[in-house]
Amino acid sequence: MNSSQTIRKQVKVQMEEGFHLRPISIVSKLASEAECSVTFIHGKQKADATSTLDLLGLGASNGSVLTIEATGKGSDIFVQELVDLFETSFRNFEDA
Amino acid sequence: MQVIKGVPASPGVVFGPALVLGSEDFRIPQVFVSVDAVETEIARFQAALDAVSDQIEENEKLATERLGSQYGAIFAAHLQLVHDRKLISEIETLIREHHFSPEFASSRVLRKYAKEFQNLGNHYLAERADDIFDLKKRILRHLLGERREELAHLTAPMVVLANNLTPSETARLKKKYVLGFATEAGGHTSHTAILAGALEIPAVVGLGDFLTDVSGGETVIIDGHHGEVIIDPDEETLARYRDSEAKFKSFTERMNLLHDLSSETKDGIRIQLMGNIEFPEEVEHCTQRGADGIGLYRTEFLYLEKETEPTEEDHYEAYCKVAKAFPKKPVVIRTLDLGADKVARFPDARLEDQPSSVLGLRSIRLSLRNQPLFKTQLRAILRAALHGEIRIMFPLIATMKEFRQAKMILADVIEDLQEQGIPFQKDVPVGMMVEVPSAAILAGEFAKEVDFFSIGTNDLIQYTLAADRSDPSVANLYSPADPSILRLMQTVIEAGEKENITVNVCGQMSSDAKYIPLLIGLGLRRFSVTPHTIPEVKDVIRNIDHKIAVEIAQDALEFDSARDVENFLVGHLKKLCPNLFL
Numbered sequence: 001m002n003s004s005q006t007i008r009k010q011v012k013v014q015m016e017e018g019f020h021l022r023p024i025s026i027v028s029k030l031a032s033e034a035e036c037s038v039t040f041i042h043g044k045q046k047a048d049a050t051s052t053l054d055l056l057g058l059g060a061s062n063g064s065v066l067t068i069e070a071t072g073k074g075s076d077i078f079v080q081e082l083v084d085l086f087e088t089s090f091r092n093f094e095d096a
Numbered sequence: 097m098q099v100i101k102g103v104p105a106s107p108g109v110v111f112g113p114a115l116v117l118g119s120e121d122f123r124i125p126q127v128f129v130s131v132d133a134v135e136t137e138i139a140r141f142q143a144a145l146d147a148v149s150d151q152i153e154e155n156e157k158l159a160t161e162r163l164g165s166q167y168g169a170i171f172a173a174h175l176q177l178v179h180d181r182k183l184i185s186e187i188e189t190l191i192r193e194h195h196f197s198p199e200f201a202s203s204r205v206l207r208k209y210a211k212e213f214q215n216l217g218n219h220y221l222a223e224r225a226d227d228i229f230d231l232k233k234r235i236l237r238h239l240l241g242e243r244r245e246e247l248a249h250l251t252a253p254m255v256v257l258a259n260n261l262t263p264s265e266t267a268r269l270k271k272k273y274v275l276g277f278a279t280e281a282g283g284h285t286s287h288t289a290i291l292a293g294a295l296e297i298p299a300v301v302g303l304g305d306f307l308t309d310v311s312g313g314e315t316v317i318i319d320g321h322h323g324e325v326i327i328d329p330d331e332e333t334l335a336r337y338r339d340s341e342a343k344f345k346s347f348t349e350r351m352n353l354l355h356d357l358s359s360e361t362k363d364g365i366r367i368q369l370m371g372n373i374e375f376p377e378e379v380e381h382c383t384q385r386g387a388d389g390i391g392l393y394r395t396e397f398l399y400l401e402k403e404t405e406p407t408e409e410d411h412y413e414a415y416c417k418v419a420k421a422f423p424k425k426p427v428v429i430r431t432l433d434l435g436a437d438k439v440a441r442f443p444d445a446r447l448e449d450q451p452s453s454v455l456g457l458r459s460i461r462l463s464l465r466n467q468p469l470f471k472t473q474l475r476a477i478l479r480a481a482l483h484g485e486i487r488i489m490f491p492l493i494a495t496m497k498e499f500r501q502a503k504m505i506l507a508d509v510i511e512d513l514q515e516q517g518i519p520f521q522k523d524v525p526v527g528m529m530v531e532v533p534s535a536a537i538l539a540g541e542f543a544k545e546v547d548f549f550s551i552g553t554n555d556l557i558q559y560t561l562a563a564d565r566s567d568p569s570v571a572n573l574y575s576p577a578d579p580s581i582l583r584l585m586q587t588v589i590e591a592g593e594k595e596n597i598t599v600n601v602c603g604q605m606s607s608d609a610k611y612i613p614l615l616i617g618l619g620l621r622r623f624s625v626t627p628h629t630i631p632e633v634k635d636v637i638r639n640i641d642h643k644i645a646v647e648i649a650q651d652a653l654e655f656d657s658a659r660d661v662e663n664f665l666v667g668h669l670k671k672l673c674p675n676l677f678l
Contacts (some may be wrong), residue, residue, distance in 0.1 A: 021224060022169055025176035032181070051182035052173075053209055056224055059216050 005035045007079045012084035018061035021052070022091050027082065036072030039081075040092045097330050100306050102278065104323035104566060105289035107628075108298030109278040109341045110255065111317040111334070114327070117258035118566070129197045134235040138191055142196035143239035149178050151234070171466075177231055179385055199239050206232035255316045257307060257325075271297060275320035278325045280305055283566040283574075293626045294374050296381070300325050302568035351631030352452020355386045359634045361616065362641045369630055369637070370426070372602055376417040381627035386634075389425035389485070392550065392602040393418055395473065396434055405469065411476030419484025426485045428550065428600075428624075429477050430529065431502075433459045433472070433491040454564075457493035464501055474509045481521030483559050488524055494532040499545060529602075531555035536584040539591035549592050550624070553603030557581055576605035577661035582614075582653055589619045600624055610665040611635040613672065617649025639672045 008066045013019045031038045031049035038049035042064060047054035060066055098357030129137050152175045160168030177183070182203065190201035210228040216531055256277040269277070275299060282289060282301030292299035298320035310327055317326040317337050326333060359369040370391035371382035384392060398406040398414060419427050463470035477488055490502050503526060513520045530536050543549070558565045560580055563573035592599035604626040605611050609632055615623070616637070625633050648668055655661045
């Protein structure tokens with residue numbers, strides 16, 4: 001597969017507090033370290049995944065569907081990593 | 097002229113020019129910087145970010161160590177915000193291209209995000225706006241090199257108005273410059289109110305929103321007796337308060353005459369009258385007023401002021417100071433009671449967002465889980481006990497197991513000190529606070545294992561009636577006069593009498609004149625009160641006949657509402673002590 005294609009996958013937010021600061025900060029950290037560029041889309045809004053503030057601004061509450069879009073080197077692997085996160089550790093996220 | 101009602105937190109009447117502490121605590125000195133200063137300013141901004149980042153990382157470590165990784169994670173998330181590339185580039189662009197000062201640029205950008213979040217109508221995001229305001233404060237603090245803020249730089253006496261004062265800010269208020277204060281938040285037994293009483297600074301809390309109507313500089317009257325704040329009083333009102341202030345001063349003088357008289361009832365029953373203190377410095381207030389000792393020495397101040405944990409020597413010094421001031425009288429030291437509203441050391445910790453924190457890991461539970469912390473305190477207490485009549489008291493005991501565990505740890509400490517050949521006092525009496533309903537209900541069992549009880553009415557009322565003592569909206573539920581509380585206290589006092597151990601009351605209830613006859617009538621012979629109320633309480637004690645007190649108690653127990661009990665008690669107080677400043 002040509003890894004500089006744009007990969008798109010959808011994920012569902014399954015956390016009581018929605019896609020909130022703590023999981024967001026995990027995503028933004030990973031996105032900053034990835035080589036590809038990553039965008040999250042919620043409805044009409046787009047957010048740069050390396051920016052915590054941008055992601056917060058999506059206001060993605062519990063049950064929202066988000067589209068993850070990644071372009072560049074390793075985008076397919078990275079998107080899959082994120083999808084896994086949303087389906088495993090991001091479910092019933094343990095908060096303080 | 098505006099009159100606002102709140103909750104009286106500390107008595108006295110003062111007036112003076114107002115200093116308003118808003119949430120925007122910083123006056124931004126400069127909006128623009130010169131073209132050639134741009135690179136220096138960018139560097140200064142980055143240095144501030146680095147400093148804030150370090151600070152947050154440290155808080156994260158501390159929080160994780162002390163409280164667990166979920167709390168540490170809150171700071172980790174804040175750290176991500178600080179490193180947000182979009183945020184940083186927006187601020188730097190404003191500095192580079194528009195020549196804004198870093199203070200103004202940061203403030204602008206962060207406020208924009210915060211407002212966006214507030215307006216999105218999403219409850220969670222609105223709270224994140226708070227995180228952003230917080231971050232802004234931190235950054236500005238580093239850029240401006242000041243701590244909050246004008247409080248430390250006052251040069252003339254003023255009346256301080258704020259949304260809230262943290263316990264550690266209250267503790268640092270200097271009487272010379274702070275005539276009194278008033279806050280929008282807070283309740284009558286909130287820690288800030290207790291501290292105001294300890295410092296003898298008139299204060300009113302729980303006023304609700306009023307700061308938007310004040311700009312600063314206008315004359316404000318704080319009436320700590322009636323819980324009123326008057327902004328911009330007219331001449332007539334001002335004259336009336338000047339008069340009132342004079343009356344209060346002469347009342348205080350009258351009370352001082354009581355110093356040499358003993359606290360006993362008319363029919364000769366001796367009542368021990370002790371003081372509650374927060375800081376070693378308050379011991380003077382107690383000795384000056386002829387207290388019979390210290391019934392409650394709150395030790396939290398040792399943890400509140402500092403960034404790091406107090407050492408054994410820090411503890412030891414603080415305890416010796418008080419023990420030496422009262423060499424032959426009991427000094428009861430309460431072990432760490434650190435709780436949600438007292439953790440001033442972690443200004444960003446969203447502990448108040450955690451609804452169960454008051455019922456969660458705090459106080460003795462924290463001590464039992466963190467043995468090194470606990471043992472440090474216990475070692476210092478045992479060593480200091482050589483210099484006076486110290487007693488140890490464990491707070492928030494809810495189960496027998498907790499008390500026994502605490503005693504076992506104490507036994508370990510004794511063994512350690514013996515092995516190390518360090519001098520200390522053996523046989524230090526060990527008691528507990530009765531503030532959790534479970535302990536009051538099982539008082540009969542506990543009485544067999546403790547050397548004394550101290551009824552902590554502040555929390556006992558809170559837990560029994562499930563009413564937050566710092567929430568003005570449920571203030572009407574929170575009453576020491578509630579029949580349930582009276583019955584619980586009766587149980588505890590009787591359990592104490594049966595096993596022949598001393599029972600003390602150390603909450604705000606015992607400082608309140610109207611409850612004195614009732615408490616004596618229930619069998620209490622020892623009170624620990626706010627030091628400035630010692631003369632007043634002594635006055636009431638000297639005006640009662642024990643037999644009448646017993647009757648009052650029996651009658652009070654017949655009522656089925658707190659309101660009825662209160663009215664009944666006030667009625668009797670007026671008859672017994674007509675000359676009290678009511």
